[in-house]
Amino acid sequence: MMVRALALLAAIVMLAAGLPARASLAQERHQVERDYRALVRSVVGIETRYASIFAPPGAGSGVVVGDDGLIATADHVLEGASEIWIVHPGEQRQRAAIVRRAPERDLALLRIEEEGALVPLAPRYRPVRPGQCVLALGNVMGWGIGIFAGIVSLPVCAEGCPAGATGGILTDITTPPGLSGGALVACADRSLVGIISFGLVALNSPATTAGIIGAVPAAEVAKLLSEQLACAGEPHC
Numbered sequence: 001m002m003v004r005a006l007a008l009l010a011a012i013v014m015l016a017a018g019l020p021a022r023a024s025l026a027q028e029r030h031q032v033e034r035d036y037r038a039l040v041r042s043v044v045g046i047e048t049r050y051a052s053i054f055a056p057p058g059a060g061s062g063v064v065v066g067d068d069g070l071i072a073t074a075d076h077v078l079e080g081a082s083e084i085w086i087v088h089p090g091e092q093r094q095r096a097a098i099v100r101r102a103p104e105r106d107l108a109l110l111r112i113e114e115e116g117a118l119v120p121l122a123p124r125y126r127p128v129r130p131g132q133c134v135l136a137l138g139n140v141m142g143w144g145i146g147i148f149a150g151i152v153s154l155p156v157c158a159e160g161c162p163a164g165a166t167g168g169i170l171t172d173i174t175t176p177p178g179l180s181g182g183a184l185v186a187c188a189d190r191s192l193v194g195i196i197s198f199g200l201v202a203l204n205s206p207a208t209t210a211g212i213i214g215a216v217p218a219a220e221v222a223k224l225l226s227e228q229l230a231c232a233g234e235p236h237c
Contacts, residue, residue: 035135035185036137036147039135039137039147039183039190041089041118041119042063042118042121042183043063043064043182043183044062044064044071044089044139045061045062045145046060046062046073046096046139047084047093048078048083048084049081049083049084050080059142060073060074060077060180060181060182061182062182063181063182063195064119065109065121065123065192065221066120067120068111068115069111069113070111071086071109071110071111071112072110072195072224073108073181074108074180074181074216075102075107076180084096084097084110089144089145092116094114096110096111096112097112100227100231106197107221109224109228121190121192122192123191123221123222124189124218125219127155128155128169128186128193130152130154131151132151132152132186133150133186133187133188134149134151134171134193135147135183135187136149136171136179136184137185138181138182139182141177142178146176146179148173148179149173152170154170155169155170156170156214167217167220168194168214169214169215171214175196180197181197182196183195191218192218194215194216195216195220196214197214
């Protein structure tokens with residue numbers, strides 16, 4: 001009888017010990033759900049079409065960075081495309097025009113005429129830290145905007161990159177095709193910390209980059225926006 005009582009007491013103690021962890025996991029899940037609802041109108045899908053009838057359409061992602069229809073994406077998403085279409089939440093499609101490209105940074109700016117219910121995402125200019133919680137949002141294989149959670153593994157050359165190299169952010173997030181050009185967001189304040197770029201590391205290193213998920217820092221996006229603003233009205237800027 002005593003053995004049974006002790007076993008029951010041990011089970012109750014173990015169950016009670018697990019309750020805070022379960023409650024914490026539930027809170028984290030609900031927080032990610034709230035983050036998704038707040039961020040999904042700031043990220044769009046991109047469809048690229050090509051001149052050749054034999055070339056299948058391409059897919060990527062974009063991030064709304066201006067209230068005048070400006071969308072940032074990864075430059076390699078647009079490579080070779082003859083038409084670019086933005087897919088809004090709800091599957092509404094709209095043709096986009098290329099405003100500016102910076103292939104050396106794997107960044108590009110697009111513009112659409114009607115931004116509708118899209119909401120610009122505020123950039124974060126403070127450097128990220130290893131271990132910092134981040135969210136990745138983007139177009140999941142053309143099925144819609146998905147969300148993934150992880151941490152910053154390493155800011156690349158955070159103290160200043162050598163000439164010709166582009167700084168970046170490496171994460172532990174594994175994502176499916178289509179997220180290139182999507183948003184890397186800080187969990188703490190939902191600010192944009194980078195544009196997802198699968199080709200980022202390849203720009204800086206001849207080594208194999210398979211499986212490495214990177215992002216171009218938001219500061220580089222801000223620099224591209226400043227360059228575009230300075231070139232307003234200049235056809236050959």
